[in-house]
Amino acid sequence: MVRKTFDIVSFRQQDIPDWNCPTCILGLLISNKIVKQECKESKAGKLLDIYDGFSQYGYFFMHLECNNPSCNENVFCLGFYYNDLCPTVNGEITETVYIPKYFYPNLRILNISNKCPQDIRNLIDISFSLYYSDSSSCANKIRVVLEHIMNNLRIKKETINSKGRIVKIKLHDRILQMKNNKRYGKISDYILAIKWIGNDGSHDDTIVQNDILDAYEILERVIEEIYEKKTETLEKKVKKINTKRKPLSKI
Numbered sequence: 001m002v003r004k005t006f007d008i009v010s011f012r013q014q015d016i017p018d019w020n021c022p023t024c025i026l027g028l029l030i031s032n033k034i035v036k037q038e039c040k041e042s043k044a045g046k047l048l049d050i051y052d053g054f055s056q057y058g059y060f061f062m063h064l065e066c067n068n069p070s071c072n073e074n075v076f077c078l079g080f081y082y083n084d085l086c087p088t089v090n091g092e093i094t095e096t097v098y099i100p101k102y103f104y105p106n107l108r109i110l111n112i113s114n115k116c117p118q119d120i121r122n123l124i125d126i127s128f129s130l131y132y133s134d135s136s137s138c139a140n141k142i143r144v145v146l147e148h149i150m151n152n153l154r155i156k157k158e159t160i161n162s163k164g165r166i167v168k169i170k171l172h173d174r175i176l177q178m179k180n181n182k183r184y185g186k187i188s189d190y191i192l193a194i195k196w197i198g199n200d201g202s203h204d205d206t207i208v209q210n211d212i213l214d215a216y217e218i219l220e221r222v223i224e225e226i227y228e229k230k231t232e233t234l235e236k237k238v239k240k241i242n243t244k245r246k247p248l249s250k251i
């Protein structure tokens with residue numbers, strides 16, 4: 001995950017973040033065109049609550065194109081803008097600040113392995129689409145991803161209560177169950193950390209994008225551990241090289 005690209009929640013025309021193309025992943029999205037439209041409240045002179053004094057503000061859309069010649073995908077971004085006064089050596093100049101809210105097709109904050117089941121990949125993709133517009137819903141969706149990972153790993157999801165009824169096991173208890181799993185026990189703490197972030201998103205509107213990026217960073221590791229097993233492979237490799245005391249090509 002290129003965290004610094006998604007840390008940026010607003011930009012100016014000269015410093016558009018290096019977003020990767022969601023289709024080919026390799027290309028960068030280059031801005032072709034930005035169209036701004038002042039909104040009604042700005043025209044009526046209503047002050048903007050994030051700005052000291054009056055600033056023109058409204059909505060924008062931006063057309064982006066992938067710079068990979070074998071892809072050239074088109075992506076559209078919608079959002080909010082306001083004009084900002086910036087001091088320079090020659091006095092103040094007006095610059096426009098853009099705050100993206102939606103991308104279509106949505107950006108990919110993580111590059112998810114094809115080995116990860118489709119339903120989980122789809123849910124992660126939906127969470128990406130909410131990242132700029134609704135942090136709480138995004139965090140909540142990441143929590144749902146965990147439920148699906150648990151199902152995929154066949155961690156028990158139902159039990160029989162004292163009245164003989166079948167009841168669902170809470171996510172937290174399923175994660176604790178996972179702790180005892182020989183193969184996946186070591187990543188249960190990672191999943192638990194994502195759950196706390198997801199919980200906060202469900203109960204609180206103030207979850208910030210940095211918290212979401214933490215959740216994605218941990219989720220990336222969880223998916224690697226479960227579906228890619230890169231670490232395991234590397235560990236095996238290291239063990240083999242050390243046991244034989246020579247490079248793999250010489251074994």
Ligand SMILES: [Zn+2]
Nearest residue numbers: 021024066071
């Ligand atoms: Zn592309």
